[in-house]
Amino acid sequence: MKFSEFGFVQPIQEAIELAGYDDATPIQVAAIPAILAGKDILAGARTGTGKTAAFALPLLQRLINCTEQSGADKSTSQSSPNSNKSLRILVLAPTRELAQQVNASFKRYAKGSDFRSAVVYGGVGIKPQIDQINKGIDLLVATPGRLLDLNKKRAVNLSNIDTLVFDEADRMLDMGFKDEIRAVLSKLPKRDKKPRQTLLFSATLSDNIYKFSKSLLDKPELIEVDQRNSTSLDVEQIVYNCDPDRKLALVTHLIKKEAWKQVLIFSRTKQGADTIAESLNASGLQTEAIHADRSQSSREKALSDFKAGLVTVLVATDVAARGIDIHQLDTVINFEVPFKAEDYVHRIGRTGRAGHKGKAITLLIEEENYLLEEIEVLLDSRLPQQWLTGYEPDLTRIVETTTKNSRSAQKRRAKKRAFKR
Secondary structure, eight states: OBGGGGOOOHHHHHHHHHTTOOBOOHHHHHHHHHHHTTOOEEEEOOTTSOHHHHHHHHHHHHHHHHHHHHTOOGGGOSSOGGGGOOOOEEEEOSSHHHHHHHHHHHHHHTTTSOOOEEEEOSSSOSHHHHHHHHTOOSEEEEOHHHHHHHHHTTOSOOTTOOEEEEESHHHHHHTTOHHHHHHHHHHSOOTTTSOOEEEEEESSOOHHHHHHHHTTOSSOEEEEOSSTTOOOTTEEEEEEEOOGGGHHHHHHHHHHHHTOSOEEEEOSSHHHHHHHHHHHHHTTOOEEEEOTTSOHHHHHHHHHHHHTTSOSEEEEOHHHHTTOOOTTOOEEEESSOOSSHHHHHHHHTTSSOTTOOEEEEEEEOGGGHHHHHHHHHHHTSOOOEEOOTTOOOOHHHHHHHHHHHHHHHHHHHHHHHHHHO
């Protein structure tokens, strides 16, 4: 389906054409009409398939149409036009990077209209964000914690919210935002007093998400355009068996041999991210690390340099990498297998976006085989393992590790049996 068939107003259609969009993706084809019709939706689709545009474009369409129909003649007002705006759309995101990305998308699609938005998140001064809100906005993109801070200071008025969006809801639950989300919901108008449309988007749909959605959505339309929890068809997935002490050498070899220009490496820990970055820099690869211990300005500079090609490798923790959106990112490397299978879907979703080909490499040690099995269960697909010549794992070590794991498993089973008696 062509974007021109949706009947978007001129400013939005011009922004779509400027962005080079022509054919809508499946999630956009399914979600846009439902949102325009005012329905609550629970939507799941692979990362990199255009979920942000799927909710941003129809919400902007409705907002602009409503403004035009109101016929408000702001030219007769003594105050500035923007001061008459009331906050109507609230988008909640799990991280500052994703919040910034979503806000940038709204601004890009609304270019040429009088739409105004703001983005707020923790880790930076709150006064500039308050000043931004006070200028008058239609939409606010926020992380839950900072939104509650602003509300406590009475710096944000949530009484006119008629649309609530949860972007990457699964990550918000994983990151422990459930209490904050409940607190935010308590600040919004009751649905029986002011109707509200709620949109919940997620790359993975789990039992937790369904349970969470029941308290939020009213007769929602379920939209699943792909096999549940699937990964992008444009991502080649490779699993290399290796030993723990050969990982850094293997990664360095791959990047140099393949001459990759942009590589995103995932580390489980902040300390691990710094260690990887240190090693790669020492080998001559321009590398930066981003994680929660880095200041917001340094994280933004590292990401900006990475996007500009000044940095070849970016090493990130899962939280810090949320919202990284680089359309032609060559390669993602899982330095360790993630503890949560859903994180694997999110990680490799950073590549193979918007129809571009990508490669996702996972370094697997014997002790993490059970984690890979959990990922395969989630994906309902096998991920074949292989060795890279010159970096083969030590078979002696694998046998010893397997034996130890087997003994540990036997001990656990024995303890369970004893407990039952």
